[in-house]
Amino acid sequence: MSVDVEALAATLDGAAREAAAIAPLTAAEPFDLATAYAVQRALVGRRTRRGERLAGVKMGFTSRAKMAQMGVDDVIWGLLTDAMAAEGSVDVSGLIHPRIEPEIAYLIGREVRSVSEVEAAVTGVAVGYEVLDSRYRDFKFTLPDVIADNASAARFGVGPWHAPRDVSNVGLLMEIDGRTAQTGSSAAILGDPARSLRAAARLALGAGIVLEPGWVVLAGAATAAVPLPKDAHVRVTGAGLGSVEVTT
Ligand code: OOG
DSSP states (O other), X not given: OOOOHHHHHHHHHHHHHHTOOBOOHHHHSOOOHHHHHHHHHHHHHHHHHTTOOEEEEEEESOSHHXXXXXXXXXXXXXXXXXXXXXXXXXXXXXXXXXXXXXEEEEEEOSOBOSGGGHHHHEEEEEEEEEEEOOSBGGGOOOHHHHHHTGGGEEEEEEOOOBOOOOOXXXXXXXXXXXXXXXXXXXXXXXXXXXXHHHHHHHHHHHTTOOBOTTOEEEEEESXXXXXXXXXXXXXXXXXXXXXXXXXX
């Protein structure tokens, strides 16, 4: 049986737009990782046809804490669009069951046409956050499901950009309404988020995507994600990188 990539993308797109959870797609019909990425591209293609512009790449499952939380064992990636940029506030009523996690972000300053160029192409580093919203019921999925669902990407934000520097061991603190929600170190991200940055370039290039000036690479969470409630104020601080705040 061959999988209808466009139909699966339409199902995921509808779930996101209606904020209505669906059953994992593989429960009806299993598919492999290559097909999952094809669905992801078709899903993002629906967004860009509606006028959204690609804004970067996000990495997922780059830390043991996240792999353990979600019961998966491989790094994944997804695409960010400008419509996902949170600009300080997120309306959670349009999301299904959002979670938030602290991230290290890189700003790409020029086109990246090979993996060896990516570090030199970075013009900024920042602390950031990602709001995840799996389109699957109860955040339960297999690896192909979550890849097809654009790695649960929903919203993201970044703090002030700093000149590129070693971010291999940045202490991260995420507070919700003034209370500590998660603490961690960027070292949890593949030992050094720079590894995740190189993986992002490798995976994007392998899919025929050139990282462009102004794009953001989210290296992946250093901690587990936590539920993002309504009327919350979240602050993520990175030692030496300042903070970024978001209200819901
Ligand atoms: C998938 C996205 C994981 C990360 O940083 O590990 C991710 C999920 O947990 O729903 O973005």
